[in-house]
Structure formats: C-alpha cells, structure tokens
Amino acid sequence: MNKQFGWWFFTCGNQILVIPQGERIPYGDVEDLPLPDLDFSKVERFSHYQGEACLRLELAEPIDLGMGEWIELRASMAVLNSQLFDLVGKAQQFALFLKTHRFCGSCGEALERVDWELAMQCQQCGFRAYPRISPSIIVLISHGNKVLLANHRRHQKQEQPIYTAIAGFVEAGETLEHTVHREVREETGLRIKNLRYWKSQPWAFPHSLMAAYFAEYDEGEIQIDRRELADAQWFDVSQLPHLPPPGTIAREMIDHWSEQVTHN
Numbered sequence: 001m002n003k004q005f006g007w008w009f010f011t012c013g014n015q016i017l018v019i020p021q022g023e024r025i026p027y028g029d030v031e032d033l034p035l036p037d038l039d040f041s042k043v044e045r046f047s048h049y050q051g052e053a054c055l056r057l058e059l060a061e062p063i064d065l066g067m068g069e070w071i072e073l074r075a076s077m078a079v080l081n082s083q084l085f086d087l088v089g090k091a092q093q094f095a096l097f098l099k100t101h102r103f104c105g106s107c108g109e110a111l112e113r114v115d116w117e118l119a120m121q122c123q124q125c126g127f128r129a130y131p132r133i134s135p136s137i138i139v140l141i142s143h144g145n146k147v148l149l150a151n152h153r154r155h156q157k158q159e160q161p162i163y164t165a166i167a168g169f170v171e172a173g174e175t176l177e178h179t180v181h182r183e184v185r186e187e188t189g190l191r192i193k194n195l196r197y198w199k200s201q202p203w204a205f206p207h208s209l210m211a212a213y214f215a216e217y218d219e220g221e222i223q224i225d226r227r228e229l230a231d232a233q234w235f236d237v238s239q240l241p242h243l244p245p246p247g248t249i250a251r252e253m254i255d256h257w258s259e260q261v262t263h264n
C-alpha cells in the first residue's frame with residue numbers, strides 16, 4: 001500500500017487547491033506531481049474515492065504548488081462533484097477533530113491516533129474520542145402552491161436577501177421529528193402536519209448532519225422569532241425570491257417541491 005498515491009486534498013485553513021482538469025482534485029503518485037518540496041510526513045489518509053486513497057496535506061501558507069488555484073472550501077461545492085465535495089467536508093471535519101482532540105478529556109494524557117478508524121485513543125485510561133457530528137434538521141413547509149421561506153438575520157445584510165427553509169440543531173434527548181416541530185413553532189409560530197423524511201446531507205461547516213423533511217401547513221399565523229429571522233413569508237411557486245445556491249440541500253428541496261407543484 002503506497003501512502004503517496006491517490007487523490008490529493010491540499011488544504012490551508014479554509015482553502016483547498018483545485019486544478020482545471022478532470023475531477024479538479026490532483027490525482028496520482030506524489031513523485032509524478034509537479035510539486036515543490038513539501039513535508040509529506042504529515043500526509044493523512046482519510047478516505048477513498050473511486051477505489052483510491054484520499055490524502056490530505058495541510059499547508060501553513062497557500063503557496064504556489066505549480067498547478068491549480070486555491071479556493072474557499074465552501075466555494076468548491078460549485079466546482080467539484082457532490083461526492084468529492086462531501087470528501088472535502090470529511091477532510092475538513094477530520095482536520096478539525098485532530099486539532100481539537102490532542103489530549104484526553106478524561107485524564108489529560110496525550111491522545112494517539114487509532115489506525116483503523118477515525119478516532120483518537122488514550123493509552124492511559126482507554127478513553128476514545130470520535131469526530132463530533134451535530135445532527136440538525138431542515139424542513140420545507142408548503143401550503144398548496146405556496147411555500148414558507150425565511151430570511152435569516154445572518155443573511156439579512158446581503159444585497160439580495162436569501163430566503164430558505166427552516167432549519168435548526170437537534171437538542172439532547174429529542175427525536176428528529178420533535179426537533180422539526182419545535183423549530184417550526186419557535187421560529188415561525190406555525191403548526192405543521194404530514195411530516196415526510198426526504199434525505200440527509202453532511203455539512204462540514206463546521207460539523208453538522210442535516211436531515212431534510214417536507215411538511216404541510218396545519219394552523220397558525222406567521223410570528224417570527226426576531227432573534228433568528230429577519231422575515232418569513234409564503235411565496236407562490238411562480239414568484240420565488242432569491243434562493244440558496246445550487247448544491248445546497250435547501251435549494252434541492254425547493255427545486256424538488258416547485259417541480260412537483262408545477263407538474264400537478
């Protein structure tokens with residue numbers, strides 16, 4: 001097993017190197033890549049893609065590697081296929097995990113890397129730490145030909161405010177369904193019915209796993225939580241506002257819903 005052959009995820013903080021050709025991630029033997037002298041002892045093998053290893057090397061500076069360009073990790077969503085983008089997320093989460101789990105949270109000893117799974121182990125007390133994953137939900141609420149979309153306070157200042165589905169983190173002890181009903185009630189004051197699970201998406205900024213649901217309006221008037229939202233409205237399928245970019249699960253849900261409504 002050659003540790004230096006595979007898909008190369010060169011990262012630097014929140015940036016990644018992409019090349020103009022092929023799958024956009026450098027591929028091959030380290031000897032054959034036109035790279036300057038780098039410290040390859042720090043290469044981390046974190047996954048597989050098309051049967052070959054995914055290798056990550058974090059650089060201190062976004063230096064010229066003689067190929068490709070550095071782009072923001074999030075922006076790589078528009079450039080990479082969804083499988084590779086998920087791998088970028090995995091690399092990022094793994095890097096964050098290693099950086100924040102150097103010592104045992106139980107006895108304080110230095111942790112050591114487990115070689116057969118993504119974990120860190122304490123040789124002193126046996127404690128084992130895994131990358132943190134925070135479950136969250138996102139729900140698209142419809143009412144006939146209308147859909148409820150909200151403008152979050154953090155998107156408020158943008159020139160064209162983005163309107164998206166309702167989302168939130170799962171609290172300890174909750175089921176996913178409970179979270180959906182609670183978030184909708186807290187953020188919009190509405191009650192919903194006919195909750196349907198659709199699919200999930202890992203989102204590595206920083207470490208969530210989103211479960212996506214469709215739901216229908218049941219009762220209530222919109223009363224937004226001003227700490228979270230700047231606005232929430234019912235939008236007709238023919239007059240949708242500025243939406244989240246393609247590739248996000250929110251956009252996928254809105255597109256899926258509007259296609260169904262338009263063709264019925």
Ligand SMILES: [Zn+2]
Pocket residue numbers: 104105106107108109122123124125126127
């Ligand atoms: Zn320990």
